Amino acid sequence: MSGRGPAIVVAVVVALAGGAATVVATCAPRAPGAAARSEAFQALVGGVGGGPATTMARCARAFDPRLDDACAFRTHPTPAGGAYCAHGLAGLPDR
Amino acid sequence: MTAARPAAARWLALGRSGAGAVLLHPLRSVVTVACVVAVLLPWLAGLAIAHGLRDQARDAVRFGPDLLVEGERLGRPAPVPLEAVATIRALPGVTDVVPRVVGEIRLGRDDVSAVLLGVPLDRLPAGTTLVRGRLPAPGASHELVVGAALARRLALDVGAKLPPFYRNDAGERVSTVVGVFASDLPVWSGHLVLTSIETASTVFAQRGLASSLGVTVPRAAREDVRRAIARLPALGPDDGHGPVRARVLSREDAGALLPAQVLQREGVFTLHWLLAFAVGLPLVLVTSGAGLAERRRETALLKAVGWGTDDVLLRALAESLLLAVGAAALAVLLAAAWLGPLRAAGLGAVYLPGVEPDAVVDVPWRLAPVPVLLATGIAVVLVTVGSLLSTWRAASTPPAEVLR
Known part of the structure; x- marks a missing residue:
């Protein structure tokens, strides 16, 4: 392969890698504005949430682990059935 | 070379x-x-x-209470009688005790799940940038601040009226949306409904009870207070079903959980x-x-x-x-x-x-x-x-x- 083809390939890869590095450098630390809003909200409500669900529709513990000590779906008859709760397992639909 | x-x-x-x-x-x-x-x-x-x-x-842990007190019955979490507020506040080392009600409600024709959070309104600041509109006013009843996701799902905005969505033999009232949480807040705000603890008690038809008590204690006294609360014979007067025992969760426990x-x-x-x-x-x-x-x-x-x-x-x-x-x-x-x-x-x-x-x-x-x-x-x-x-x-x- 002659001409500028190889140089273009290298340039594209370097540009992609540079872009990715910039994105990671920018997005790795928590944004101060977002952190301040999150803290202000939790200060207002006295600390609520913390679980992987945004409602208490299936179990209160998934919304806020402090609200309950067990999930009803943990008693599923399937071995390790608790893991198949929609809140315990990423990616499976809950209905 | x-x-x-x-x-x-x-x-x-x-x-x-x-x-x-x-x-x-x-x-x-x-x-x-x-x-x-x-x-x-x-x-x-x-x-x-x-x-x-x-x-x-x-x-959520950092801004939660130093100690979270819940009742316990039959080995499961149970509501706390509000009489426990005075009992725990009297313990040496306790700076403050704040009751709150947290529970699930269903709203709208589609029974959309929401989390109702009732807090003493005198604890809320006068104004906040977290809410479009305003916070419920102290003394006002049935004023709600709803989460952004809930507001959109139910087409609610500031000033909207919610017909009674609960059942209470003492009467059911129309609620007013006075504020909507901003969309850039934590994910748990999306389906949250913030109101006074009195309104929350009315919605759940459970007077004189709280879901939990948030206890403020200096770090040095935390363990002593924790033990003292756990040793209380009961959190409230006997209602005929036996004593409500206390279960205490410290900030450190929650931080691990x-x-x-x-x-x-x-x-x-x-x-x-x-x-x-x-x-x-x-x-x-x-x-x-x-x-x-x-x-x-x-x-x-x-x-x-x-x-x-x-x-x-x-x-x-x-x-x-x-x-x-x-x-x-x-x-x-x-x-x-x-x-x-x-x-x-x-x-x-x-x-x-x-x-x-x-x-x-x-x-x-x-x-x-x-x-x-x-x-x-x-x-x-x-x-x-x-x-x-x-x-x-x-x-x-x-x-x-x-x-x-």
């Missing part, structure tokens, strides 16, 4: 040839990059959400990804070289014109590295675009049950360097193994045999 120059020139020439090989087989290169991106993108995006969620969970749940979810997510990865592995190996007749022919031709096996392997290595680094970088950029400008469309609902596919509330995310470095390493190993293996096999075979 003189020997180093030709060596460097040879390496550069081989690297250049490897970069050229990327363009020599554009379809193979595009398919290889697409396969690697398809494997890495969901994993990077999922872990970024897990990191963002963990940050918000830590805030909350991120652990997010971490568990992160682990399960990674497990899923590993399964998907195992399925996708042969695909990447095939597209990057294994079993491709054209790579065998190309290698044989290079050998026939005088290239050594090392040269051919170095050329394939350069090609693989360029493809792998390019694919990993592209996956990182696409993950950032998916989570940022596209607001995790489709992914938020998968990772956080209850978040609508077109999330109103911002899905938290943080692209940490470790998963990105791991993703790059995986991409390099995947692409390199596929191409180097096939190249080495082709290079070890006499060219005449391959080209026959």
Whole structure:
């Protein structure tokens, strides 16, 4: 392969890698504005949430682990059935 | 020095040839990059959400009470009689006790799940930028601040009236939405309904009870107060069903509990990804070289014109590295675009049950360097193994045999 083809390939890869590095450098630390809003909200409500669900529709513990000590779906008859709760397992639909 | 120059020139020439090989087989290169991106993108995006969620969970612990007191009956959490507020406040070392009600309600024709949070309104600030509209006024009844996701789902805005959504023999009243939480708050605000503790008690038709008490205690006295509360014979007067015992959760306990749940979810997510990865592995190996007749022919031709096996392997290595680094970088950029400008469309609902596919509330995310470095390493190993293996096999075979 002659001409500028190889140089273009290298340039594209370097540009992609540079872009990715910039994105990671920018997005790795928590944004101060977002952190301040999150803290202000939790200060207002006295600390609520913390679980992987945004409602208490299936179990209160998934919304806020402090609200309950067990999930009803943990008693599923399937071995390790608790893991198949929609809140315990990423990616499976809950209905 | 003189020997180093030709060596460097040879390496550069081989690297250049490897970069050229990327363009020599554009379809193979595009398919290889697409396969690697398809494997890495969901994993990077999922872990970024897990990191963002963990940050918000830590805030929930940090701004929660020093000690959380709940009742216990039959070994399960039970409401706390409000008489316990005075009892616990009288314990030495206790600075403050705040009752609150937390429970699930259903709203609207579709029975949309919401979390009702009742707090003493005199504890809320006079104004806040977290809410469009205002907070419920002290003394006012049935004034609600609703989450952004809930407001959109039920078409609620400031000033909207909610017909009675609960049953109470003492009477049911129309509620007024006085505020809507901003959309850039933690995900748990999306379906939250904030109101006075009195209104929450009316909604649940449970007078004189709280879901929990938040106790403020200086760190030095925390353990003593915790033990003192746990030793209380009962949290309130006997209602005929026996005493309500106390269960106490310290901030430290909650600090271990909350991120652990997010971490568990992160682990399960990674497990899923590993399964998907195992399925996708042969695909990447095939597209990057294994079993491709054209790579065998190309290698044989290079050998026939005088290239050594090392040269051919170095050329394939350069090609693989360029493809792998390019694919990993592209996956990182696409993950950032998916989570940022596209607001995790489709992914938020998968990772956080209850978040609508077109999330109103911002899905938290943080692209940490470790998963990105791991993703790059995986991409390099995947692409390199596929191409180097096939190249080495082709290079070890006499060219005449391959080209026959």
